[in-house]
Amino acid sequence: MxxxxxxxxxxxxxxxxxxxxxxxxxxxxxxxxxxxxxxxxxxxxxxxxxxxxxVIYQEYRYYMMNKPKNVVSATSDVLEKTVIDLIAKVNQKGLFPVGRLDKDTTGLLFLTNDGMLGHKLLAPRKHVTKVYRALIAGEVTEEIVQTFASGITLKNGETTKPALLKILAINRQKNETKIEISIVEGKYHQIKRMFGAVSMRVQELKRVQMGGLKLDEGLKLGEYRELTPDELSCLIRNIN
Structure with missing residues (x-):
């Protein structure tokens, strides 16, 4: 070189x-x-x-971030703060977020300069599972769980692949439900639209896992760190 x-x-x-x-x-x-x-x-x-x-040469760099609200998943934006703006202390050259989290969605975001790995993680044919936890307005029923398991027709006519929906807790006093949902797609605002299709609203949304990579719950919102060798191996192993 x-x-x-x-x-x-x-x-x-x-x-x-x-x-x-x-x-x-x-x-x-x-x-x-x-x-x-x-x-x-x-x-x-x-x-x-x-x-x-x-100088230690490292061709590819891999980071996980606990994305906060009010930050966009992009490399640059003329109006909004981006996730790249939060990575101030590392070599940012070529880094990009793999997939997008909505501006008001928090949690696991994977950033790298490894274009091939990023492409594999997003390729529809790989069916990489994304796991989210959410707070839903209203009471999620077992009937809704079964509806999600069969795939949902969104309001615009699109059909989603089956999703694994788990009810974590129901607060009838506040009329809200904590859930966990696993999907293998990445449609625009997908989870919000899925609940919208059953006349429910997502109040909070957080991604906790992408493929074999799990969010380090020790990371505060806006914090990031390099992946460990084991985390990277697990991530790659789950898509190959």
Whole structure:
């Protein structure tokens, strides 16, 4: 790999930006200053340092975020704060959210610069399961559970695939129900539209799982962290 690409990818720089410290003599390979931007780096054996600090090359980066409300799942937006805006302390180059959570939906969001993995997770033929917990206005009945299990016809005529709906708790005093729902699709506002089709309203919605990746409940809203090797392996294993 070219030295300027190594520095650019590792530090979230453009190739032009990466060439500056190399030409200024701030980059060494195996403790020897190298000013040639085309110098080939062996990722398995060479030690690259920038200003005396070893640079660890990582081609792909994987993060989970506990998305808060009032943030959009996009890489950029002229009007709204995005999930990328919340990732201030990491190399943001190429990062994108895999799938979208509505602005007022919270919970698990997976971000990466690995386009192939992102594509597989979103591919309809992979049927990657997404699990949500929600607070529903009204009392969800076993009849509704069975209706969801058979697939629902939305108000615009679309039909959803069967969904696994579980009743977690019913508060008759407040007339609301806590539920968990698992779906394998990603239609626009799907869960809200599914409940709308049975004349019910979603008050709160939180994603807790995507494929083999579960939300770290220790993450506060707006916080994020890198996936562990086990989490990444589990995520990949569930879609291959």
């Amino acid at each position: 070219r030295l300027d690409k190594f520095i650019a990818d590792s530090k979230g720089l453009t190739r032009s930006q990466a060439k500056i410290p190399i030409k200024d003599g701030l980059v060494s390979v195996n403790q020897k200053i190298v000013k040639q931007t085309k110098h080939q780096v062996d990722l398995n054996f060479d030690v690259v340092q920038l200003n005396g600090i070893t």
